[in-house]
Structure formats: structure tokens, C-alpha cells
Amino acid sequence: MNNYKFIISGGGTGGHIYPAIAIANELKARHPDAEFLFVGASDRMEMEKVPQAGYEIEGLWISGIQRKLTLKNLLFPFKLISSLWKATKIVNRVKPDVVIGTGGFASGPLLRVASGKGIPCVLQEQNSYPGITNRLLAGKARKICVAYDGLERFFPAEKIVKTGNPVRQDLLDVRTKRVEALEFFQLQPGKKVLLVLGGSLGARAINELVKKHLSLFREKDVQVLWQCGKLYYEEFEKYTDNTIRVHAFINQMALAYAAADVVISRAGAGSVSELSIVGKPVIFIPSPHVAEDHQTRNALAVTEKNAAVLIREKDLDSNFEKEFTALIASEERQRELGENIRKLALPDATGDIADEIEKCIRKEK
Structure with a gap:
């Protein structure tokens, strides 16, 4: 039995959080001795929902860029630097075998740092039109698990695996x-x-x-x-x-x-x-x-x-x-x-995503 270490990041909305939790649950069922850490945005709903699901989470001071000039936009460079610094500390401390991103602002700094250190990263994109964070991270990811056809417009075709989105069994x-x-x-x-x-x-x-x-x-x-x-x-x-x-x-x-x-x-x-x-x-x-x-x-x-x-x-x-x-x-x-x-259903999505994550780990060993 492998004592793997997983860092999972996704949040801001339930659409990013619940797939992240479902993936963690599947990996935990396969690897009961594995260690899990979630990383989210410190003021978003993942800080409540992830502990309710039984997992530890750490928050980054991060948010998106607003479309109009606001104080939040002026703070964005400071938030980004702060988040990259904290993400570096987290990755250095945990030394994960793989990092998984399901979208949301916090996954950006975390996967950027992890991929820069040669740690395999897997993205899970829920939508037919990807969010900006996953589009920016696509070049750094080893695999990108998607739910729709046609995402070669946004991601490198050789990295895409159509798995579907995790759903309740x-x-x-x-x-x-x-x-x-x-x-x-x-x-x-x-x-x-x-x-x-x-x-x-x-x-x-x-x-x-x-x-x-x-x-x-x-x-x-x-x-x-x-x-x-x-x-x-x-x-x-x-x-x-x-x-x-x-x-x-x-x-x-x-x-x-x-x-x-x-x-x-x-x-x-x-x-x-x-x-x-x-x-x-x-x-x-x-x-x-x-x-x-x-x-x-x-x-x-x-x-x-x-x-x-x-x-x-x-x-x-x-x-x-x-x-x-x-x-x-x-x-x-x-x-x-x-x-x-x-006919469009992909009921084995969670297991198929976990398979791709395990493949990334095995390639590193």
C-alpha cells in the first residue's frame, strides 16, 4: 500500500469544490494511508465545505481580476505574490506526489509552483468553455481531464482525456x-x-x-x-x-x-x-x-x-x-x-480521473 501525498486545489464555487472532494474520496478509498491537503482561497466557500467533508485545507490570499477598476484589482499583484510565496512553502513542506487542480483562483499559484518543481499536475475541467485559471495552467499540466468534446481549442490535444465530471454514485x-x-x-x-x-x-x-x-x-x-x-x-x-x-x-x-x-x-x-x-x-x-x-x-x-x-x-x-x-x-x-x-453520461468519471492521476504518479516512480 502506497503512502502517497496529494494536494488538491479547487474552489470559489461548488462546481469546483465538489468535484475536488469526489476525486479525493476516490483516491482515499484506493489508498487509505495516503495524506491529503486541500488548498483554497482564504475567503471562499471551500474553507467551510472541505473540512465538512473531512479534509484539511489551507487558504491563500487570492482572488480574480475584476472587469472594472476596483480596490481588489489594485491589490491583485500583492495577493498573487503572497499566494505564490505561501504555495511554495506548502509544496516544499508537503512534498506531494501529485497536485490536482479543479479550477478556481487558488489552483493557479499552487499548480504554477508545483509544476515549476517538476511535480506532476493534473487538471480537471468541468465546463465546455474552460475557466481562465485552467487555460493558463494547461501548458504546465501532465493530463487534463475534461467532460466535453472539442476542448482541443483550449488545451494541448495530447494531454486531454475525456472522463466526464465526478457525480454522486x-x-x-x-x-x-x-x-x-x-x-x-x-x-x-x-x-x-x-x-x-x-x-x-x-x-x-x-x-x-x-x-x-x-x-x-x-x-x-x-x-x-x-x-x-x-x-x-x-x-x-x-x-x-x-x-x-x-x-x-x-x-x-x-x-x-x-x-x-x-x-x-x-x-x-x-x-x-x-x-x-x-x-x-x-x-x-x-x-x-x-x-x-x-x-x-x-x-x-x-x-x-x-x-x-x-x-x-x-x-x-x-x-x-x-x-x-x-x-x-x-x-x-x-x-x-x-x-x-x-447517451452523454459518463458515470465512471471519478474512477477514470483517479486512474489518470495514478498513471502520472507511476511515471515518476
Whole structure:
């Protein structure tokens, strides 16, 4: 048994943090005696989420560059120097066998330092349009694990391995849990269920859309399982009744997917990967407020294969009712979208990423 040392860096958003934790869990299962250290940005959510998952984390004083002139931008050179200095101390102290980056500001200084010392580095890119940190680090990485085709535009082709994004393993058998799911959420069998997801914090545009169309859903005899987000729960919980179930956050996501006939969702990389595995018809409403509009690009990569419906926020008023009504009325269309999105699933992603990490280590030995 090998006593490997892993440093993993990724954060800023759940889309970078949860894949990092999933990769760590897979490596820990394979190498129980291995040592793990996460490195994140000192003021971001990874400083809370990683310890909750049972791992040690150290923070760097780092952030991105704002698009307009701000105090943060003036501080950026000092933050970068500070982060490179601390990253050097961490790498020298830990002496890792490999460093893994899943995106986010903190992974930049860390992987820059590690690669400069000849330590093998592996990147995991969740999106169809890579973040700036991973694009800058690509030349230094040994392997780049991706979830979409066509990333040769951004990364050296010889380094790319299409693995998919890490997802929760309990999603693999949701089709057997329909009865349990309906009972758990107190939904009626025999009626369609619409699952609405706007992310853990919620999405104003999606919540307003659902509120506006509650009468349409009742008219179509559709039950709604609505994760409105903790920022909006006090505002929208009053709409709960015997067919509308409003939740701040749904912890039992496997059961939520099992209950759903149709899903409305943002198009973050993790959501797209999960929805591909569960194989349900989806209406994607990408957030227009994310870097490089990457959610729209993620959704387009699916809809171009006739595997989902895409409605941009600016088109909701004109298109939503027509698109939803057509989808909910057609069992054939629902089945077609579900089957097509399932073809895009890569359920072994976490294990395949761990395989690539182990290959990098073995080459060094």
C-alpha cells in the first residue's frame, strides 16, 4: 500500500469544490494511508465545505481580476505574490506526489509552483468553455481531464482525456426509486412532477418564472417540487400547497430526480453531468451572469445533440409557456430527450480521473 501525498486545489464555487472532494474520496478509498491537503482561497466557500467533508485545507490570499477598476484589482499583484510565496512553502513542506487542480483562483499559484518543481499536475475541467485559471495552467499540466468534446481549442490535444465530471454514485439507480421518492416528498402517484432547480442559493429569474406559471402547472395537473434556494425561501415558501412543494434546499437529490418527470435547471457543469446520468427531460435556463457565459455553452453542447431544451433568460416571457406545454403533453418527446441525454453520461468519471492521476504518479516512480 502506497503512502502517497496529494494536494488538491479547487474552489470559489461548488462546481469546483465538489468535484475536488469526489476525486479525493476516490483516491482515499484506493489508498487509505495516503495524506491529503486541500488548498483554497482564504475567503471562499471551500474553507467551510472541505473540512465538512473531512479534509484539511489551507487558504491563500487570492482572488480574480475584476472587469472594472476596483480596490481588489489594485491589490491583485500583492495577493498573487503572497499566494505564490505561501504555495511554495506548502509544496516544499508537503512534498506531494501529485497536485490536482479543479479550477478556481487558488489552483493557479499552487499548480504554477508545483509544476515549476517538476511535480506532476493534473487538471480537471468541468465546463465546455474552460475557466481562465485552467487555460493558463494547461501548458504546465501532465493530463487534463475534461467532460466535453472539442476542448482541443483550449488545451494541448495530447494531454486531454475525456472522463466526464465526478457525480454522486447514488444517482446511478434513481429509476428504481420512484415510489419511495413520491412518498418522501408527499407527491401523488399518477400525476406528472416538475422538478425545479436554481442552485443551492437559488435563482431569482427561475423563481419568478415558477411563481408566474403556477396556474399553468395546476391547469396541466402537474405537481411541482421546487428548490427555490435558501436566499429566497422566506419569500416563496407561502406557495406550498398539496401540489406545490417548496424547499429551501433538497438534500435527497437522488430521490428528487427519481420523482421528476421533467426538470427545469441551470446549466452548471455538475448539474449537466448529473442530469445526463439520471436521464430525465430537461429545460435548461442558463445563468447569464457567469464567467464567459459558460452555462449557455454547456447547455448548447447538450441541445445540439437533441438531448434537452434551452431557453435563455431573456426569452422566458416569450418562449417558456409554449416550450413547457409542448414537452409536458408529449410522452414521446420526453422519452426522446431522456434517452438522448443519457447517451452523454459518463458515470465512471471519478474512477477514470483517479486512474489518470495514478498513471502520472507511476511515471515518476
